[in-house]
Amino acid sequence: MSDAALVYVRHQDKEQNYLQAGHTLGSWLTSTDHKRIGILYALAITFFFFIGGIAVGLVRIELMSPNGDFLTDDAYNRLFTLHGIVMVWFFLVPSIPATLGNFLLPMMIGAKDVAFPKINLLSWYIFIVGACFAVVSIVAGGVDTGWTFYTPFSTMFSNGDVIAAAAGVFIVGFSSIATGVNFITTVHMLRAPGMTWFRLPLFVWAIYATSVVMVLATPVLAMSLLLIIAERWLGMPIFNPANGGDPILFQHLFWFYSHPAVYIMVLPAMGVVSEIFACFARRRVFGYAMMVYAMMSIAVIGFFVWGHHMFVSGQSQYANFVFSFLSFIVAVPSAIKVFNWTATLFRGQITFEAPMLYALGFLGLFTIGGLTGLFLASVPIDVHVTDTYFVVAHFHYIMVGGSVSAFFAGLHFWWPKITGRLYSEAWARFAAIVMFLGFNTTFMPQFIMGYAGMPRRYHVYPPEFQIWHVMSSVGALVLFVAYTLPLIYLTWSLFYGKKAGDNPWAATGLEWQTASPPPKHNFAELPHVKAPPYRYHPDRQAPEAEDRKPETQQGAM
């Protein structure tokens, strides 16, 4: 083992790391290296995250007072539309898969790159073109349909530039599909020798499940947007009741994508925190196989629950019954995961580094989001709270409290691997705590006012809701600070951070057994995998408090 390690270190000295393999802008923009493409995606989604954030910042300022005296009606509608479209399609959907997934997936399975590196780069360009096209058309042309593009408003009545915005989202869909096809092929075809399916880290399983959903759901969104474009632009009366068309059909098609899209956003987050809990509790993941089955069943069942978005749309009560039942069923695998994470932490040797704080934040917030999801899955309660802030709070707990927390957890966990530097631990812990508090201050009041009857998407509202809106807006300000802090201290660490070493957390995955930052082709020699993941301690024996060395690493070079 030590001899092999020595040889390996000498190899590393010779080969350049991926950051040194070219310093010009051109070398980045034409690179087919999955690590560089991951970073290109990270830069792009950070930009869109702040665009979407500014939009909602203005919305929250407006909502401080019940009279609507800061923005015009039109401006308000356009801003929340901008926020929704940008955050869903240009931030959340690509967030973890296209950044951390791109960077880590090939390394975690012991491959040199993804299956189709050129298509991987192409997907980034498609993403940039589509996203910029959509944002410019929303800002310049004004789209006020909300992110859901509901017909017949979007096809017959909305005055904004709906065609261009829908076309932008349509284009971005191709980048999702390209990424999904690439990842699925990579996992099937490029696993290192010995890396069997049930030795894959849970993050890889999560990205795999996500990719399946991306490949099968995104095209249906593409078709529904195409039908909207055909109706608005070419006069095809697909959803026009005057010609026998049915506007509700659009909702079915739209939610057939957009409910699975929720799992596109949250499955990768589940993968990230599984890695982190195991590492910082020094425990094997409890019930590894069940975790895998749970993720795959979420991906599958997630396709059959879309009707719970349509309980009040006039769909038959029998359909409501079935969709309600299936929505309860899809909560079961999520609950299995929450229990298994908790059991992983149980009797672990837990330390509270920043990634762990973010991940623990995920656990709490995701659980609240999931449990309120059960409220919404039951028809009688849903009828009462449909289109209120209760729904808004629920899905923000899943997508922001859950996915964004996990994204930050993963970003901090793998930052030393990506950059080779350590960030300031104190600042990072501080930011994690501020983010948790800011998030709850923003969205907990929304549960309360939503349950009391405050409808979503209105900016003029009865004055009794003002106190909750003010609390929520103050929370949004705290959240803004919490999101800006990592931008500052992570950038700082690029220049002044301590050298991280190859494996600062003493983690077991293959990605930690190569240099930080990794060499251009990931590994000096392709690894041979000899053990399942998460061997942090010997079987049937609790980990020791002092000894944080893993029992075995996953592979040997």
Add this chain to the structure above:
Amino acid sequence: MSEVSPVVHEPWPSFERQKMAVSFGMWVFIASEVLFFSGLLLAYTIYRHLDAEAFKIASRETEVFYGGTNTAILLTSSLTMAMAVHASDHGFRRMTIRCLAATVAFGLAFLVMKGFEYHSDLDKGLWPGPGFPLHPATTQLFWAFYWIATGVHAVHLSVGIGIVSTIAVRLKRGTLLVKASTFEGAALYWHLVDTIWIILLPMIYLVGRA
């Protein structure tokens, strides 16, 4: 069967593995395409279920001559495409180029026929909107489906023509080797476009003529 290096690309340990992955990736993409069209086919099915009579009336106005001829053309193009793949497997470079060229020619012929068909449809005023010649109003839904489905299919076919002619030209210039893994992927895509047409044929031309 260990291969010469120029056809093996970056992450792949061997040519066989790479070739398998190209087909595999294309099959995954085909699954995606199937879901793309199924959104449209679902809309068609629901509307036809709601007003079957109108769909029959509307379908009788389609040009079954063009539809039938185009089906024959497209099926033949799939034959030449399959021959191109076999030729490349055996390393017959010139035969591969000829088969690819024939495939492109059949694809273009399909589009030309489609153009004549569109012309005749427009002459009859079958574009949905005010003054539509057929009644009841639901017939416009059928024709909306017709324009969108055949239009999207034609776009797919054009992409296919682009891909096949590119690899034919590259093969002729020698920038692509005859044993490269590209051909099978391109062929799978071509057959997908063909298969979609076979599904569209009865839905468009035959429902009103049963």
